Amino acid sequence: MYNLPFIVSYVFRGNRVEYTDARAASTKTGAYRRGPMDQKLDRNLLEQLRHANHVVVLTGAGMSAESGIPTFRDAQTGMWAKYRPEDLATPEAFQANPQRVWQWYEERRRTVGKARPHAGHLALVRMASVFPRVTIITQNVDGLHQMAGSKRVIELHGNINRSKCSISHRPISSDWLADSDLQPPPSPYVKGGLARPDVVWFGEVLPQGAIDAATNAARTCDFCFSVGTTSLVQPAASLPMHALRHGAPLVEINPQETPLSSQSDQCIRATASQALAGIAAQLDGMR
Numbered sequence: 368m369y370n371l372p373f374i375v376s377y378v379f380r381g382n383r384v385e386y387t388d389a390r391a392a393s394t395k396t397g398a399y400r401r402g403p404m405d406q407k408l409d410r411n412l413l414e415q416l417r418h419a420n421h422v423v424v425l426t427g428a429g430m431s432a433e434s435g436i437p438t439f440r441d442a443q444t445g446m447w448a449k450y451r452p453e454d455l456a457t458p459e460a461f462q463a464n465p466q467r468v469w470q471w472y473e474e475r476r477r478t479v480g481k482a483r484p485h486a487g488h489l490a491l492v493r494m495a496s497v498f499p500r501v502t503i504i505t506q507n508v509d510g511l512h513q514m515a516g517s518k519r520v521i522e523l524h525g526n527i528n529r530s531k532c533s534i535s536h537r538p539i540s541s542d543w544l545a546d547s548d549l550q551p552p553p554s555p556y557v558k559g560g561l562a563r564p565d566v567v568w569f570g571e572v573l574p575q576g577a578i579d580a581a582t583n584a585a586r587t588c589d590f591c592f593s594v595g596t597t598s599l600v601q602p603a604a605s606l607p608m609h610a611l612r613h614g615a616p617l618v619e620i621n622p623q624e625t626p627l628s629s630q631s632d633q634c635i636r637a638t639a640s641q642a643l644a645g646i647a648a649q650l651d652g653m654r
């Protein structure tokens with residue numbers, strides 16, 4: 368999908384959500400760190416994982432795909448194949464047409480409401496009982512990791528099941544929303560304010576606590592997985608680079624190649640549920 372010589376070897380510095388064209392933003396490093404491509408975790412990496420104290424798992428839309436939630440950028444099925452992000456996932460879009468944006472999120476909320484965690488989510492819960500610390504950093508807004516039972520989850524892009532005031536950003540309760548027939552309902556706090564989903568849109572700044580905690584986790588972990596993300600949206604895409612620079616092995620789980628593939632110690636070309644359940648079984652087999 369991407370030309371291999373172009374590698375995301377830089378670390379993004381801002382906290383505003385931005386799409387990056389990996390080919391334009393990256394630099395050529397020459398040597399690839401491409402490891403084995405089979406569907407199981409390589410023996411040496413498994414050994415390193417077994418001794419890890421802090422495992423970081425960055426997840427993206429591909430993590431939720433097998434739960435029935437469409438990704439953004441997959442050709443044909445991805446949401447951005449049907450809609451333009453600038454029409455639906457920016458503050459300008461909401462200002463221009465709050466009703467359209469609210470209704471689109473309502474539709475996505477219904478999809479999320481029907482979704483249930485899969486074997487990959489459950490494998491991560493199991494891993495949390497094996498290692499001293501497992502931190503999940505997710506770009507997903509569906510809450511599936513928490514529903515599966517994962518405890519240490521950093522939500523970088525917010526949560527679609529919550530709403531907030533478009534002006535004061537204070538949380539708005541579901542009871543308040545249920546009392547209104549308007550789409551979107553008005554804010555209970557500020558005259559002229561509206562309810563909006565508590566997610567981070569393109570051009571908005573990530574919650575400071577979330578990005579600080581995520582960056583710190585990535586810098587201090589001793590094993591990192593990147594699961595189901597195209598690694599094109601910053602600053603999330605830089606987090607595995609922090610881990611790599613601080614010496615942690617990096618394993619990508621994604622059926623498709625991404626700009627991160629060439630930086631990874633191994634690319635497992637399988638779905639999130641297959642790969643993560645497989646790794647959990649490999650770990651069980653070593654005990």
Ligand code: OAD
Pocket residue numbers: 384426427428429430432433438439440441445452456506507524567568569594595596597598599600620621622623625637638639640
């Ligand atoms: P994308 O839709 O860009 O990428 C999904 C990735 O998941 C692709 O690389 C797929 O190959 C992979 N994939 C698909 N099915 C999979 C499966 N079953 N198992 C594993 N991987 C699979 O989603 P993100 O990278 O998460 O932000 O997108 C990042 C951000 O861009 C989102 O959080 C959202 C979006 O626009 C905002 O809206 C601000």
